[in-house]
Amino acid sequence: MNHALTRTAFAAALMLAAGGAQAADKLKVGFMLPYSGTYAALGNAIENGFKLYVAEQGGKLGGRDIEYFKVDDESNPAKAAENANRLIKRDQVDVLIGTVHSGVAMALAKAAKDADTTLIVTNAGANAITGPLCSPGIFRTSFTNWQPAYAMGPVAYGKGHKTAVTITWKYAAGDEAIGGFKEGFEKAGGKVVKELSLPFPNVEFQPLLTEIAALKPDMVFTFFAGGGAVKFVQDYHAAGLDKTIPLYGSGFLTDGTLQAQGESAQGLLTTLHYADGLNTPRDNAFRADYAKAYKAQPDVYAVQGYDAAQLMQSGLAAVKGDFGKKDDFRKAMRGATVDSPRGPFTLSAAGNPVQDIYLRRVDGLENKVVDIAVKKLADPARGCKL
Ligand code: BEZ
Numbered sequence: 013m014n015h016a017l018t019r020t021a022f023a024a025a026l027m028l029a030a031g032g033a034q035a036a037d038k039l040k041v042g043f044m045l046p047y048s049g050t051y052a053a054l055g056n057a058i059e060n061g062f063k064l065y066v067a068e069q070g071g072k073l074g075g076r077d078i079e080y081f082k083v084d085d086e087s088n089p090a091k092a093a094e095n096a097n098r099l100i101k102r103d104q105v106d107v108l109i110g111t112v113h114s115g116v117a118m119a120l121a122k123a124a125k126d127a128d129t130t131l132i133v134t135n136a137g138a139n140a141i142t143g144p145l146c147s148p149g150i151f152r153t154s155f156t157n158w159q160p161a162y163a164m165g166p167v168a169y170g171k172g173h174k175t176a177v178t179i180t181w182k183y184a185a186g187d188e189a190i191g192g193f194k195e196g197f198e199k200a201g202g203k204v205v206k207e208l209s210l211p212f213p214n215v216e217f218q219p220l221l222t223e224i225a226a227l228k229p230d231m232v233f234t235f236f237a238g239g240g241a242v243k244f245v246q247d248y249h250a251a252g253l254d255k256t257i258p259l260y261g262s263g264f265l266t267d268g269t270l271q272a273q274g275e276s277a278q279g280l281l282t283t284l285h286y287a288d289g290l291n292t293p294r295d296n297a298f299r300a301d302y303a304k305a306y307k308a309q310p311d312v313y314a315v316q317g318y319d320a321a322q323l324m325q326s327g328l329a330a331v332k333g334d335f336g337k338k339d340d341f342r343k344a345m346r347g348a349t350v351d352s353p354r355g356p357f358t359l360s361a362a363g364n365p366v367q368d369i370y371l372r373r374v375d376g377l378e379n380k381v382v383d384i385a386v387k388k389l390a391d392p393a394r395g396c397k398l
Contacts, residue, residue, distance in 0.1 A: 038079040039328075039335060042105030044095055044120055045134075047084040050213040050239040051112045053268055054313045055084075058134045060306050061317030062109060065325070068301065073321065074328020076335070081105055085116050087213070092119035100127045106335050107132065109320055112313075114138035114157065114184035121145050130342060132320040135313060138184045142364035144395035148342050151363045153319040153350070155285055156391040157188035157235070158195075160262040163283040163369035163385040164233060165196020168260055173230035175205050179220055179244075180235040181212035189235035189262050197233070205229055215243040221251045232257055237264035242272045249276030263287075263372060263379060268311035270377045280374045286312040286354045287370040287381035298353035309377075310353075319352045326350070362393035 043062075045055035059082075066073060081103040083095045092115070099105045100123055108124055108131045111117050117136030122145065124131035130149045133141055137157035141150060168176065176197060180186030186209060194204045206227055208220045224232060232253075236244045241264060248259055254276075263284025266277050298318065302310040310318075323345050330344030331337040349358050350365075357367040369386045372379040 037077065039073060039076040039107070040079050040081065040103065040105040042081040042083070042099035042103055042108050042110075044083045044085050044099055044108060044110035044116075046087045046112050046116075047082075049087050051087045051237065054112045054135060054238055057268060057311055057313035058109075058112070058317035058320075061302070061310065061314035061319075062134070062321045063317075064302055064305055064314075065318045065321035067305070069325065073325050074331070074333035074335075076328065076333045085111055085113070085120075087111075087113040087116060089113070089115035089119060092116040093123055096120045096123035100124070100129050105129065107324060109134055109317075111136055114188070117141060118145065118184070121147075121150055124150065128338075130338070132323060134316045134320045136185070137188065139188050139391070139394070140184075142360070142362040142391060142393055142396060146362040146393065146396035146398060148339075148346070148398065151323060151345055151359065153323055153352075153365065154316045155367075156192075156364055157185050157262075158192035159367075159389055159391055160264075160283045160285065160369055161189040161192035161233075161235065162196040163371075163389060164260055164262070165193055165198070165202070166200040167281075167283065167371055167385050168231055168233065169197055169200035169202045171231075171258075173202060173258070175203050175229045176231050176233050177206045177208060177224055177227050177229040178204055178233045179208040179217075179224070181214070181240065182209040183212045185237075186212070186235045190233070193233045193262075204233075213240055215240050217244055217247045218251075221247060221253060224257065225251070225253060229257060232259050234259065234261040234265060236261070237267075238269070241265045242269045245269070245273045245280070246276045263312065263370075266372075266374050266379055268313060270374065270379070277374045278376075281382070282372055282374075282379065283369050283385045284312060284372060284379070285365070285367045285369055286315050287372045288378035289380045290353075290355070292353075292355070294351060294355075295353040312354075315353050319350050319354075322350050322352070323348060360390050360393060361398060362391070362396040364391050364393065366390040 326348035
């Protein structure tokens, strides 16, 4: 027998086993986010925020090292189920983090629910995720599409606007944001006279801007985000419409976009669960750390990613890092108060943040806080049965 060879093989097997055990000890976190297309910047900011919190905890969550897996979902609903199953079945992640686009997120939530894999939604506002699709393993650290848009209804009516035209992309996020605004605005006494839309992610706004000019409403309310929001605000300004018909939106219209929008965005009023100039010790520390780590200012997407890691930390602390105790981990997350840079928030029974919605005004490169439009706004979670 060749003893030298046997000893080498034995040593190699030992190393493999040790490596395997170490890998098994790691918490597997799967990012399903857009890293290309109109929402690419949003996906990157979410990942940056998540990793910043982990770095602040010494690179671990609940005392466990983390192994990351990544899929670029391209904001493409047609590939969503397949992409989700890469992380769930192939990589066997413990927790899914994602995504941005509501249509993609609905397929992700269905796949997570079927496989009983814990999911933390870090942006997509699809009402259904914490509505009919709600489940003990599904959490959100962002918002429902209804929340920020609903809050703008009474604010806009209070400014004397009686009629509104809405314009958005024709998919769940746009439809639901418009639905939320309409509910708040009409409850306050206003009337939405026309709902305009174009397919996602088209940016050929000109014919619709011509229609708005002809309709002459008191105001326009919109949902656009990412690259599409940049182009819409620039086109609205270039058409001169902002001089006669004030533009309002869910805050995604001007978050993470101001550098590119420049002059065209100045003075715009939006509603969102985060704002610049909150000037709290928590937010100031977060912003300083983020700027140091990434040489960029954080936006709402970075906050949502950061808070997903914080939420996981609360769950893992409760089970002392033992991820096998899935039910206890989830119960602790559902009952957590997240010390967010946006201000502390709790989760509703359906797993969605109950949070303040800020009114913000664009000033230079900031969405400066003006007021709290609605305090502790909870999504109605229509259709959620737990
Ligand atoms: C959504 O699809 O839910 C969404 C995308 C970008 C910003 C906000 C919401």
